[in-house]
Amino acid sequence: MNLKFLLPKKSILSLDIGSYKIKGIVGKIMDSSIIVDDYFAINTPKGAYQDGEMDKDLLYYVLDEELKKRKIRIKDTYLTINNSKTIIREAVIPKVEPEDIEKVISFQIEEYISLNPENFVVQFQVIDYFYDDDIEKINLLLIGMPKEIINNHYRLLKDLGLNPLVLDYQSNSIAKLLSLSTCINGDYPTENLTFAVIDIGYENTKVSIIKNGTIYVSRVIDIGGKYLDQSILNYYEYDDSKLIEIKDNIFNSDISSEESSEYDTVLSLIKGVLTTLNERIEMIFRYYLTRELGYQINMILLCGGNANYNGLDRFYSNYFNIPTVIIESLDNVDFNGNMFEYINSIGALVRR
Numbered sequence: 122m123n124l125k126f127l128l129p130k131k132s133i134l135s136l137d138i139g140s141y142k143i144k145g146i147v148g149k150i151m152d153s154s155i156i157v158d159d160y161f162a163i164n165t166p167k168g169a170y171q172d173g174e175m176d177k178d179l180l181y182y183v184l185d186e187e188l189k190k191r192k193i194r195i196k197d198t199y200l201t202i203n204n205s206k207t208i209i210r211e212a213v214i215p216k217v218e219p220e221d222i223e224k225v226i227s228f229q230i231e232e233y234i235s236l237n238p239e240n241f242v243v244q245f246q247v248i249d250y251f252y253d254d255d256i257e258k259i260n261l262l263l264i265g266m267p268k269e270i271i272n273n274h275y276r277l278l279k280d281l282g283l284n285p286l287v288l289d290y291q292s293n294s295i296a297k298l299l300s301l302s303t304c305i306n307g308d309y310p311t312e313n314l315t316f317a318v319i320d321i322g323y324e325n326t327k328v329s330i331i332k333n334g335t336i337y338v339s340r341v342i343d344i345g346g347k348y349l350d351q352s353i354l355n356y357y358e359y360d361d362s363k364l365i366e367i368k369d370n371i372f373n374s375d376i377s378s379e380e381s382s383e384y385d386t387v388l389s390l391i392k393g394v395l396t397t398l399n400e401r402i403e404m405i406f407r408y409y410l411t412r413e414l415g416y417q418i419n420m421i422l423l424c425g426g427n428a429n430y431n432g433l434d435r436f437y438s439n440y441f442n443i444p445t446v447i448i449e450s451l452d453n454v455d456f457n458g459n460m461f462e463y464i465n466s467i468g469a470l471v472r473r
Contacts, residue, residue, distance in 0.1 A: 300334025
């Protein structure tokens with residue numbers, strides 16, 4: 122792949138802040154590979170982080186305690202986040218020189234962000250070039266993040282004594298990492314294949330369609346692991362450990378007859394939530410596949426804190442009739458944790 126990446130030569134602290142967990146890694150580049158020296162996950166205090174809005178004092182406390190406990194003295198920090206207030210648009214402009222694309226977007230910004238565009242920081246990615254009536258044009262993906270959210274995260278990191286260098290969007294973090302890698306789980310090549318990445322988080326699910334590091338579609342669906350939990354807890358009074366145990370084994374057919382009735386009920390509840398989610402995902406797939414003749418999705422990749430249920434990959438493969446795997450390893454990443462959970466913070470290390 123003819124892609125040039127800027128990879129940090131010294132150790133970087135990379136954080137992924139979510140409403141359920143905060144995940145962090147300390148990583149660097151050595152011999153063209155990403156080396157993760159340390160990683161951690163801490164529970165986000167209840168109500169401290171919702172859709173990009175934060176209780177800065179609470180987040181400061183838990184992060185400060187964790188960094189001190191682990192004796193992490195790295196100051197240079199990358200951060201990857203996601204929220205429903207981020208605006209994602211596709212835009213078509215006449216072909217101009219690469220250095221002039223930003224000027225064209227700025228001139229036409231109200232066409233893409235009609236409500237208070239001055240309150241957003243907008244970045245772009247080139248999807249492709251094409252001809253329309255003999256005029257060459259550029260298809261762009263625009264990502265507009267609210268300045269207030271950016272500033273709040275920046276102030277949090279500065280208050281922690283960190284040096285914030287990069288704020289990334291989660292889908293972009295994954296796209297860069299896939300583009301840098303040549304093989305997933307030791308078996309599946311990445312070049313010239315189109316992946317639907319389904320990141321099942323606690324509050325929501327992110328769906329991105331990616332090929333050779335380019336994001337063609339990125340959407341957020343307001344259904345996540347929280348909705349699975351709520352659907353079960355409406356029927357059964359499980360504690361946290363029991364809830365995790367039963368979800369981890371929900372697609373396991375080796376269930377005793379005594380457990381069968383309860384198992385069938387929980388399975389039905391989970392399948393109900395997942396079916397609702399998948400119907401929304403299917404609309405995104407259909408949008409992409411009908412945009413241009415020959416578009417296809419070669420594989421579904423599952424990641425996120427709610428992606429590792431036993432048999433969930435088979436469930437998705439059967440539902441969409443598309444090969445599906447949980448991201449467990451990438452050939453250029455030396456990491457001994459759960460890749461599917463830390464993929465956003467690892468991917469944020471890659472700059473381009």
